[in-house]
Amino acid sequence: MSQPRPDAPAAQRLPAELLYSDELAHLAAHDQAPKPPGWNLSMPAVLDFIAGATVKGKRIRQKIVCAPSLIERALVTLASSRALLLVGEPGTAKSLLSELLAAAVCGTSTLTIQGSAATTEDQIKYGWNYALLLNDGPSPQALVPSPLYRAMQQGRIARFEEITRCPPEVQDSLLSILSERLLMVPELPAASTVFACPGFNLIATANTRDRGVNEMSAALKRRFAFETVFPIASHDSELALVISEVSRLLAQDRVPVTPNEPLMDVLVTTFRDLRQGVDREGGAGERLSSVLSTAEAVSVAHAVTLRGYYLRGDNGDATGLVEALAGAAVKDNPDDLKKLRRYIEHRAAKRNGEHWAAFHAARQALPQ
Incomplete structure (x- = not known):
């Protein structure tokens, strides 16, 4: 079996509580x-x-671009008896916001259920170790707790990604948990009950593009406070976030180049114009059916820079951007x-500038 490289990083992506552990420790010490x-x-x-601040001489970096009032409302909900549902277009950082909230509130963001058409009620509540189940019958040792189960036991925040991707009958398994703050395990000999400890709550996310796929029941909706996460309003804020x-x-990739900022400006401007159907000068334009989110802009910018570095030794060019844009913008609709x-x-x-002229000249790179 091959061994990992000695210089390989420990993980491709650390959870927020580890990535920003020094900031969290500093805030806790002065809270x-x-x-x-x-x-x-x-x-x-x-x-x-x-949202970022300077606390007792330490700079806490801003981690998401959104209205502080949205964060405040989300926190009030999490301190109440209602769960929180973050809705919005794909790529508007709903998952990132839920991760940051969970990391700061309870110290872990990894108690997560990923919703999909294949999600079952067992994945939401609990499952069984079938070897122990067949050998000993139902027992606490044979029970496999879900992230939600552990969050209730430990008084932590559970996260439910893409809740509307789950079948309605699976979604509704949350009803009694969110109402009564308890989870019954009737299979155990003395029917066990898990009571939620102080600090427990649930943050779910849902894409507005998925509405109608598996509509939430009215009963389940009443147990959530809905908060909409909007795309970044300011061009400069979005550009700064993409570059950052x-x-x-x-x-993280140990690539010793910096982003090509003029090229990043072209990318962000193009995404915003095609996302909104209005250019930055106020003129009407065409809007794509694809979702051109900030998260996708980051992915495209990263790919363009990596291509430039590994293939040519630079930090990306207009031809690479045009080709990457074609892959990002054209998914289901040839138009x-x-x-x-x-x-x-x-x-x-x-538009004025060498970077815009190069972008225009590279249009030949688009597939015919």
């Missing part, structure tokens, strides 16, 4: 505000952790490729 039962940090400290995230990914071509031919040609 004097009252905390809800079971919480590691107070609400102001959690807000500082996510690409820089972080390059450092999107025509819209992208028209955008580059007409909009890019009117």
Whole structure:
């Protein structure tokens, strides 16, 4: 069996509680505000952790671009008896926000259920070690707790990603848990009950593009407070976030180049124009059917930079960007490729700067 390289990093992606462990420790050490039962940090400290601040001489970096009021409302919900549902377009950082909230509130963001058409009730509640079950019958030793089960036991935040991807009957297995804050295990000889400890709550996410796939029941909706996460409103904020995230990914990959900032500006501007159907000068344009999210912009920018470094020794060029855009923008609708071509031919040609001229000249790289 092959051995890992000695210089290989421990993990491709660390959870927020490990990635920002020094910030969380600093905030906890200087947190004097009252905390809800079971919480590691107070609400102001959690807000500082996510939105960024300077606390006792230490700079806490901003980790997401959104209105502070959204974070405040989410925190109030988590301290109440209602669960939190973050909804919005794909790629609007709903999952990142839920991860940051869980990491700051309870110290772990990994008690997560991934929703899909294949998700079963066992994955939400509990399953069984079938070898022990067949040998000894139902017993606490044979029970395999779900992330939600462990969150209730430990008084932590559980996360449920893409809840509307699950069948409705699976979703509804949450009803009694969220209402009564308990989970029955009737298979055990003395029917066991798990009572939620202080600090327990649930954060779920759902894409607005998935509405109608598996609509939540009215009963389940009543147990959630809905909060919409919108795309980043400011061009400059989105550009700064893309550059920051690409820089972080390059450092993680040990790639010794910095993002091509003029090229990043072209990418972000193109994404925003085609996402909104309005260019930054206020002129009407065409809107793609594909979702051009900030998360996808980061992925495209990272790929373009890696391509430039590994194949040519630079930090990306316009041809690589055009080819990457074609793959990102054109998924299910062939008309999107025509819209992208028209955008580059007409909009890019009117913009000033060498990077825009290079982008326009590279339009030949688009597939025919």
